[in-house]
Amino acid sequence: MASDEPVTETAAEDAETYERRHLEQVKRQLQRALQTIEQRLNDYAREVQQQKEYLWEGRADMDHAEKVSTRESIERAAATGEAVQERQRRLAKLRRAPYFGRFDFAPAGGEGQPVYIGIHHFHDDDSGEDVIHDWRAPIASLFYDYETGPATYHAPEGAVEGEVLRKRQFRIRDGEMAFMIESSVNVVDEVLQEELARSSDEGMRNIVATIQRDQNAIIRDADAPVLVIQGVAGSGKTSIALHRIAFLLYHYKESLSSDDILILSPNRVFSDYIADVLPELGEEAVHQVGMEQLAHELLEGEYRFQSFFEQTTALLERDDPAMRERVARKSSTEFLDRLGEYAGYVESRRFAAEDIWVARRYVPGWLLEETFRKHRRLGTTERVRQVTHEIERKIGLEYNVDLEPGERRELREKIKGMVQQSTLRETYKGFFEWLGEPDLFRPVKGRLEYADVFPLIYLKLRLEGMNSRWRDIKHLIVDEMQDYTPVQYAVLGRLFACNMTILGDASQAVNPVTASDSAEIQRALRGAVRVKLTKSYRSSYEITRFAQRILPDPELEALERHGEEPEIIACRNRKAENATLCRTVEEFLASDHNHLGVITRTQRQARQVHKALADAGLEAQLVDEETGTFGHGVLICSAHLAKGLEFDRVVVPMASADNYASETDRHLLYVACTRAMHRLTLTHTGAVTPLIGPAA
Ligand SMILES: Nc1ncnc2c1ncn2[C@@H]1O[C@H](COP(=O)(O)OP(=O)(O)OP(=O)(O)O)[C@@H](O)[C@H]1O
Numbered sequence: 001m002a003s004d005e006p007v008t009e010t011a012a013e014d015a016e017t018y019e020r021r022h023l024e025q026v027k028r029q030l031q032r033a034l035q036t037i038e039q040r041l042n043d044y045a046r047e048v049q050q051q052k053e054y055l056w057e058g059r060a061d062m063d064h065a066e067k068v069s070t071r072e073s074i075e076r077a078a079a080t081g082e083a084v085q086e087r088q089r090r091l092a093k094l095r096r097a098p099y100f101g102r103f104d105f106a107p108a109g110g111e112g113q114p115v116y117i118g119i120h121h122f123h124d125d126d127s128g129e130d131v132i133h134d135w136r137a138p139i140a141s142l143f144y145d146y147e148t149g150p151a152t153y154h155a156p157e158g159a160v161e162g163e164v165l166r167k168r169q170f171r172i173r174d175g176e177m178a179f180m181i182e183s184s185v186n187v188v189d190e191v192l193q194e195e196l197a198r199s200s201d202e203g204m205r206n207i208v209a210t211i212q213r214d215q216n217a218i219i220r221d222a223d224a225p226v227l228v229i230q231g232v233a234g235s236g237k238t239s240i241a242l243h244r245i246a247f248l249l250y251h252y253k254e255s256l257s258s259d260d261i262l263i264l265s266p267n268r269v270f271s272d273y274i275a276d277v278l279p280e281l282g283e284e285a286v287h288q289v290g291m292e293q294l295a296h297e298l299l300e301g302e303y304r305f306q307s308f309f310e311q312t313t314a315l316l317e318r319d320d321p322a323m324r325e326r327v328a329r330k331s332s333t334e335f336l337d338r339l340g341e342y343a344g345y346v347e348s349r350r351f352a353a354e355d356i357w358v359a360r361r362y363v364p365g366w367l368l369e370e371t372f373r374k375h376r377r378l379g380t381t382e383r384v385r386q387v388t389h390e391i392e393r394k395i396g397l398e399y400n401v402d403l404e405p406g407e408r409r410e411l412r413e414k415i416k417g418m419v420q421q422s423t424l425r426e427t428y429k430g431f432f433e434w435l436g437e438p439d440l441f442r443p444v445k446g447r448l449e450y451a452d453v454f455p456l457i458y459l460k461l462r463l464e465g466m467n468s469r470w471r472d473i474k475h476l477i478v479d480e481m482q483d484y485t486p487v488q489y490a491v492l493g494r495l496f497a498c499n500m501t502i503l504g505d506a507s508q509a510v511n512p513v514t515a516s517d518s519a520e521i522q523r524a525l526r527g528a529v530r531v532k533l534t535k536s537y538r539s540s541y542e543i544t545r546f547a548q549r550i551l552p553d554p555e556l557e558a559l560e561r562h563g564e565e566p567e568i569i570a571c572r573n574r575k576a577e578n579a580t581l582c583r584t585v586e587e588f589l590a591s592d593h594n595h596l597g598v599i600t601r602t603q604r605q606a607r608q609v610h611k612a613l614a615d616a617g618l619e620a621q622l623v624d625e626e627t628g629t630f631g632h633g634v635l636i637c638s639a640h641l642a643k644g645l646e647f648d649r650v651v652v653p654m655a656s657a658d659n660y661a662s663e664t665d666r667h668l669l670y671v672a673c674t675r676a677m678h679r680l681t682l683t684h685t686g687a688v689t690p691l692i693g694p695a696a
Pocket residue numbers: 192195196205207210211212215231232233234235236237238239240504505508537538643644645646674
């Protein structure tokens with residue numbers, strides 16, 4: 001029978017023997033805590049049941065107050081029961097993997113104490129010890145930030161200085177220790193290498209055990225109001241943003257809940273891909289919304305418009321220089337500046353103020369104008385009502401008279417008559433006339449081009465203000481920041497007066513016509529702080545080097561995790577190329593990899609590839625704008641929709657000179673190749689694309 005005495009490390013035994021004994025002890029402690037919880041849950045269930053019976057049986061004799069009080073006590077017991085259940089879930093998870101790291105820290109002048117770090121905190125009531133520390137606790141930052149030697153962490157009471165005496169890392173699965181590493185270096189490479197070499201999961205996984213120092217600094221930055229993260233492909237931007245949410249929810253637990261956080265997500269398949277990270281970290285999932293949905297809501301469903309996906313597809317598949325020019329113009333900072341000027345111009349002419357008489361009292365035009373200006377955040381009807389109300393109050397104060405209902409009506413009509421009425425659409429159309437370029441506005445059969453949607457919303461915000469269900473959001477996350485225009489950032493800045501984490505990679509703009517870089521975003525959002533991540537984790541060294549031949553970035557650091565060289569397979573004709581693709585799929589199906597991505601330049605090509613595989617009897621999921629799940633197996637998608645995703649193996653078909661030719665294509669090819677973790681294959685007929693530069 002195992003002893004319940006605390007285990008202590010003896011000089012005679014080796015570290016691993018000690019850690020195995022310690023693990024068994026922690027598992028016993030967790031088991032006891034779980035039994036206590038089970039007991040408490042049974043007690044709560046019994047209490048709720050008894051109260052319900054009491055209420056039911058005694059309802060005829062109870063007065064109203066007594067019934068209310070009994071119901072309240074049932075609700076209280078049920079709520080406490082739910083909180084206890086949540087704790088039970090956390091402890092059960094800990095029992096499978098209690099911790100992943102340990103370090104011994106000696107505060108200045110004190111003795112070294114072991115600190116174990118896990119995904120959740122665990123306090124053992126029997127021994128009164130903090131057995132496991134949450135990875136987000138202030139002391140846990142030592143694990144990520146320091147090797148052995150002098151170290152400091154920031155507790156709520158101030159900086160704590162001392163020394164890290166030893167550091168160990170563990171992999172514990174299903175309660176068993178798979179390995180332990182005694183390490184003196186910062187989150188040792190070996191464990192990271194192991195993590196990265198694994199096959200992909202059903203969705204994005206948490207990285208708590210191997211967060212790197214530069215990543216940790218971003219995750220724990222609780223002060224920056226707007227943090228703009230520019231990071232190379234696979235540098236962990238999305239992972240970091242999600243871990244940062246988990247950190248902020250922990251750090252500000254009294255004032256921030258998951259309901260206060262919103263992720264602006266590029267598409268539905270990406271939303272699904274990242275959906276499990278926060279629940280894995282013990283937090284509730286947060287709201288996610290796409291730009292189009294946000295636009296629909298803000299325009300109250302009054303306008304029909306093209307989607308971003310349709311715009312990108314049209315830019316890639318149609319040869320229409322005029323459309324390209326329209327989209328490019330509306331994506332420039334200069335366009336935002338001119339739109340801002342125009343909004344000021346419309347606002348200044350919106351109200352033709354004049355002196356008036358009401359109830360034989362004089363009201364000067366300047367007062368009406370000033371009051372009207374003050375309420376620019378309200379819609380027109382509400383604004384007129386508010387101005388009428390304030391002027392009436394001022395008349396009361398100045399002349400000591402109360403207006404009769406008829407006089408009030410007359411005042412309102414006069415004020416309303418001063419407002420230059422036109423619809424939002426007319427006002428927006430007027431902008432292009434004001435610019436002297438009416439051809440820049442081209443709705444098709446009443447449907448707006450996507451490039452017009454956010455400029456229109458910007459005008460609405462400036463001229464009428466807006467009510468949004470998201471107005472109470474306290475933290476906004478914007479992923480794939482390069483895909484949004486300065487106008488979109490201006491809209492976000494006005495709509496969300498809250499902290500933001502914005503992340504992306506200018507090299508991955510699948511639509512360079514509309515791309516923004518971190519400097520432009522910093523200009524559009526006041527108080528923004530920029531940080532950079534240059535180390536790439538996703539792909540093997542060989543794949544990362546290969547992607548650098550397509551789009552070099554002198555700052556990028558490829559991680560030394562080696563794998564097979566990417567293959568470029570020349571095929572005689574399309575039929576032979578399809579046969580090669582089918583062979584690759586079959587090879588993948590026989591491997592222990594979980595995800596194969598076949599990534600094409602356009603959506604039309606994705607459909608062609610899907611058909612070729614279907615004709616060969618091979619099953620694959622074709623991803624389009626509506627796809628809401630990231631399933632496993634073979635996924636076929638365009639580079640646009642592959643952004644943010646990753647696959648064990650990627651095939652890029654049609655990598656020929658005529659298919660990948662332009663600068664836009666260069667970015668698409670780069671996105672496609674950087675989705676691969678372990679293997680990459682390109683196939684082509686005719687000459688291979690010249691966008692792949694020479695090997696270094
Ligand atoms: N510190 C880390 N430890 C383990 N894995 C990591 C770490 N950092 C990143 N990764 C892994 O690298 C991969 C890329 O991460 P992520 O998708 O967050 O990067 P990204 O910068 O958003 O990529 P992209 O812009 O190319 O879509 C993921 O598999 C992630 O788990």
